[in-house]
Amino acid sequence: xxxxxxxxxxxxxxxxxxxxxxxxxxxxxxxxxxxxxxxxxxxxxxxxxxxxxxxxxxxxxxxxxxxxxxxxxxxxxxxxxxxxxxxxxxxxxxxxxxxxxxxxxxxxxxxxxxxxxxxxxxxxxxxxxxxxxxxxxxxxxxxxxxxxxxxxxxxxxxxxxxxxxxxxxxxxxxxxxxxxxxxxxxxxxxxxxxxxxxxxxxxxxxxxxxxxxxxxxxxxxxxxxxxxxxxxxxxxxxxxxxxxxxxxxxxxxxxxxxxxxxxxxxxxxxxxxxxxxxx
Amino acid sequence: xxxxxxxxxxxxxxxxxxxxxxxxxxxxxxxxxxxxxxxxxxxxxxxxxxxxxxxxxxxxxxxxxxxxxxxxxxxxxxxxxxxxxxxxxxxxxxxxxxxxxxxxxxxxxxxxxxxxxxxxxxxxxxxxxxxxxxxxxxxxxxxxxxxxxxxxxxxxxxxxxxxxxxxxxxxxxxxxxxxxxxxxxxxxxxxxxxxxxxxxxxxxxxxxxxxxxxxxxxxxxxxxxxxxxxxxxxxxxxxxxxxxxxxxxxxxxxxxxxxxxxxxxxxxxxxxxxxxxxxxxxxxxxxxxxxxxxxxxxxxxxxxxxxxxxxxxxxxxxxxxxxxxxxxxxxxxxxxxxxxxxxxxxxxxxxxxxxxxxxxxxxxxxxxxxxxxxxxxxxxxxxx
Numbered sequence: 001x002x003x004x005x006x007x008x009x010x011x012x013x014x015x016x017x018x019x020x021x022x023x024x025x026x027x028x029x030x031x032x033x034x035x036x037x038x039x040x041x042x043x044x045x046x047x048x049x050x051x052x053x054x055x056x057x058x059x060x061x062x063x064x065x066x067x068x069x070x071x072x073x074x075x076x077x078x079x080x081x082x083x084x085x086x087x088x089x090x091x092x093x094x095x096x097x098x099x100x101x102x103x104x105x106x107x108x109x110x111x112x113x114x115x116x117x118x119x120x121x122x123x124x125x126x127x128x129x130x131x132x133x134x135x136x137x138x139x140x141x142x143x144x145x146x147x148x149x150x151x152x153x154x155x156x157x158x159x160x161x162x163x164x165x166x167x168x169x170x171x172x173x174x175x176x177x178x179x180x181x182x183x184x185x186x187x188x189x190x191x192x193x194x195x196x197x198x199x200x201x202x203x204x205x206x207x208x209x210x211x212x213x214x215x216x217x218x219x220x221x222x223x224x225x226x227x228x229x230x231x232x233x234x235x236x237x238x239x240x241x242x243x244x245x246x247x248x249x250x251x252x253x254x255x256x257x258x259x260x261x262x263x264x265x266x267x268x269x270x271x272x273x274x275x276x277x278x279x
Numbered sequence: 280x281x282x283x284x285x286x287x288x289x290x291x292x293x294x295x296x297x298x299x300x301x302x303x304x305x306x307x308x309x310x311x312x313x314x315x316x317x318x319x320x321x322x323x324x325x326x327x328x329x330x331x332x333x334x335x336x337x338x339x340x341x342x343x344x345x346x347x348x349x350x351x352x353x354x355x356x357x358x359x360x361x362x363x364x365x366x367x368x369x370x371x372x373x374x375x376x377x378x379x380x381x382x383x384x385x386x387x388x389x390x391x392x393x394x395x396x397x398x399x400x401x402x403x404x405x406x407x408x409x410x411x412x413x414x415x416x417x418x419x420x421x422x423x424x425x426x427x428x429x430x431x432x433x434x435x436x437x438x439x440x441x442x443x444x445x446x447x448x449x450x451x452x453x454x455x456x457x458x459x460x461x462x463x464x465x466x467x468x469x470x471x472x473x474x475x476x477x478x479x480x481x482x483x484x485x486x487x488x489x490x491x492x493x494x495x496x497x498x499x500x501x502x503x504x505x506x507x508x509x510x511x512x513x514x515x516x517x518x519x520x521x522x523x524x525x526x527x528x529x530x531x532x533x534x535x536x537x538x539x540x541x542x543x544x545x546x547x548x549x550x551x552x553x554x555x556x557x558x559x560x561x562x563x564x565x566x567x568x569x570x571x572x573x574x575x576x577x578x579x580x581x582x583x584x585x586x587x588x589x590x591x592x593x594x595x596x597x598x599x600x601x602x603x604x605x606x607x608x609x610x611x612x613x614x615x616x617x618x619x620x621x622x623x624x625x626x627x628x629x630x631x632x633x634x635x636x637x638x639x640x641x642x643x644x645x646x647x648x649x650x651x652x653x654x655x656x657x658x659x660x661x662x663x
Binding site for chain 2: 099148151
């Protein structure tokens with residue numbers, strides 16, 4: 001089992017606030033890994049660093065062995081005047097999120113961000129645009145008919161897998177909440193990723209919907225051979241499907257391990273899970 | 280698999296409709312004599328089709344990509360001048376550039392016309408039109424590099440400023456050998472130069488040419504908007520963050536939309552020069568951009584057929600239907616005291632306000648003409 005995602009000493013500082021403090025984590029291929037922690041612990045910030053939305057103050061991100069994000073404390077493109085590398089420029093790698101998506105990492109959002117004026121079908125179809133080979137002239141004159149037909153067939157297949165094929169011609173925003181979440185996942189899958197990052201996929205769902213989603217995430221992993229890295233507050237879901245769990249508190253990693261280890265970890269119970277008797 | 284049969288049938292239908300429309304324009308051109316009272320219809324068709332193209336190209340940027348840009352008059356100016364400069368015949372050149380020594384001494388229609396005959400002249404004109412578009416697109420690319428980092432109002436202000444700068448530069452005396460300073464360029468190939476001689480009869484293509492030019496360009500924009508690139512433009516408009524996260528390169532796609540839009544603005548500028556027979560920088564004021572924006576808004580932001588309808592109605596109303604309000608007699612009412620210069624604009628403004636009040640999202644909203652015949656996707660459930 002090889003490492004697909006590795007975050008090394010990632011620090012994200014906003015002015016005086018250190019949202020993520022020296023985070024180190026690894027996700028192996030085929031795993032479902034969860035990142036949990038109290039509100040404001042820096043989970044989403046960590047996601048944004050990984051997907052290139054923010055450039056970290058310090059640290060690096062490796063994806064499939066390739067270094068995709070990197071920054072040094074010296075800052076952006078600053079010349080080094082001291083130390084053994086004096087005279088050189090610091091190495092800054094700051095790809096835009098679309099570049100990272102093309103490398104094979106797709107994400108969903110905590111607050112659903114579907115394209116409002118588009119139908120369910122088009123929402124998924126647009127996500128396939130990043131795998132289109134035709135340039136705009138070829139696409140305008142319809143020289144890419146074959147590619148387009150393949151994409152439409154794949155969208156239909158994908159929608160059938162996630163159970164949204166019947167509502168494919170509805171506007172995305174007219175769907176009920178749970179289905180919008182599913183559509184976001186389908187849209188992320190349409191970019192043909194190898195690693196799927198889910199930002200609170202069960203937020204706002206009732207227990208039954210959460211249960212369905214748990215099964216759904218497992219299905220995705222099995223049928224698409226996907227690695228899943230998710231942020232979640234529903235402990236049932238997390239403990240059910242995660243192979244490993246990382247716990248963040250105030251930007252710092254306070255624990256990591258299997259669900260059993262996390263459930264019995266004193267620091268995690270104090271910081272986040274709480275004791276059953278108190279509840 | 281999904282709707283391929285249907286869409287093929289639809290595109291065939293629209294192709295036939297467009298052909299019928301173009302044929303009708305040719306017939307009208309022959310039937311209506313310049314002295315007829317209906318001759319205004321031809322003028323409206325000529326000018327309206329060019330404005331429709333300008334409005335659709337603005338809609339591509341403002342309506343479909345969500346980039347609020349107000350630089351359209353600037354790009355049209357570049358297109359109009361490029362077209363004019365490259366089509367002025369050599370014998371007229373010294374008269375046109377009376378105060379300057381003309382720097383560019385090549386006329387595409389003339390050079391190709393001498394080599395290939397009438398077909399060569401036509402190819403030369405087409406080349407000059409394409410050059411007009413390319414010139415505008417290249418300038419757009421240069422401007423876009425810094426400006427497209429801006430958003431909404433700031434982008435509008437920056438592009439508006441750009442258009443004003445272009446207008447000033449083209450009137451600059453030092454550039455006189457190229458742009459003829461603040462003097463107009465004229466004597467270049469106009470629309471009334473297009474005629475078809477079949478046997479003994481001459482078929483005038485005066486109205487057909489601008490309508491055809493606009494139709495071809497708008498057809499391309501329709502194809503682009505419905506392609507995978509057009510869909511990504513709409514995604515950028517709807518949610519930029521999501522679009523970027525789904526692998527759409529924002530900088531590249533915004534630039535593409537900006538350049539394509541400017542290309543067709545340049546072509547519309549060339550068409551405008553062809554229709555008016557004159558290219559003068561002082562005509563391309565920011566007021567022209569606002570007129571085009573008004574057409575887009577009246578027609579419906581995000582609707583191509585809406586922009587065409589908006590442009591045609593706007594031109595017809597301002598040039599034809601409401602003319603009487605300026606000249607004393609309107610709808611048979613003879614009241615020179617009220618209906619005098621400027622009253623037309625008052626009425627026109629009131630009409631626009633009424634339209635905007637009753638059609639909040641423009642005449643067409645974000646629908647196209649064929650959509651009127653079928654059900655809106657998920658409209659019932661969408662709600663407000």
